Amino acid sequence: MIHPLPIYVSTFDGWDDNKRDTYPLQLTGFHYKARCHSTYGNVDVIKEAAPQEMWINPIDAAERGIENGDLIRIFNERGELHIPAKVTPRIMPGVTALGEGGWYAPGKNKIDQGGCINVLTTQRPSPLAKGNPQHTNLVEVQLVKKA
Numbered sequence: 001m002i003h004p005l006p007i008y009v010s011t012f013d014g015w016d017d018n019k020r021d022t023y024p025l026q027l028t029g030f031h032y033k034a035r036c037h038s039t040y041g042n043v044d045v046i047k048e049a050a051p052q053e054m055w056i057n058p059i060d061a062a063e064r065g066i067e068n069g070d071l072i073r074i075f076n077e078r079g080e081l082h083i084p085a086k087v088t089p090r091i092m093p094g095v096t097a098l099g100e101g102g103w104y105a106p107g108k109n110k111i112d113q114g115g116c117i118n119v120l121t122t123q124r125p126s127p128l129a130k131g132n133p134q135h136t137n138l139v140e141v142q143l144v145k146k147a
Contacts (some may be wrong), residue, residue, distance in 0.1 A: 012124065012127075014136060016126070023076050023140050027099040029097070029134035031099070031100065032052075032100065033050055034050035038101040038103060039101075052102045052131060053099075053115075054072060054085055054086065054098045054141070055097040056074060056085055057089065057091050057095070059094045066087065066143050068088075068147070070084065071143075071144055071147055072142065073141065076140070078120055078122065080112070081113070081116065082112070082113055083113070096141065100117050102114050102117065103116060104116040104118070106141055120139060
């Protein structure tokens with residue numbers, strides 16, 4: 001049943017999920033300025049001008065020893081990717097963000113280096129729209145290498 005008024009409805013991988021003990025950060029996807037979904041995601045000059053980065057708040061970054069531009073590991077039970085961090089107060093603590101449409105690019109170790117958010121999302125459809133649930137993921141982030 002859909003409630004006639006806007007109300008909070010708990011969902012999988014939400015802020016109140018039991019998995020938050022292991023994966024304390026909420027990851028959301030957003031439409032990235034350098035692409036239309038994944039279109040133009042393979043254009044080198046655009047990738048250089050607007051690289052794929054994961055947004056993280058300075059508070060969360062400091063707790064993990066992460067600084068702007070550092071290579072980070074973003075992971076959950078579904079997958080893992082390694083891309084640079086964008087440390088910014090423009091995202092609230094406890095939440096991270098990754099531009100959707102990044103092309104899947106596994107390295108020799110089979111870990112994605114392209115920043116494909118689908119590596120971290122479930123195949124389970126969203127409850128109401130039955131769409132891609134890329135806006136509700138729980139992850140952890142660790143430092144891989146200093147910039």
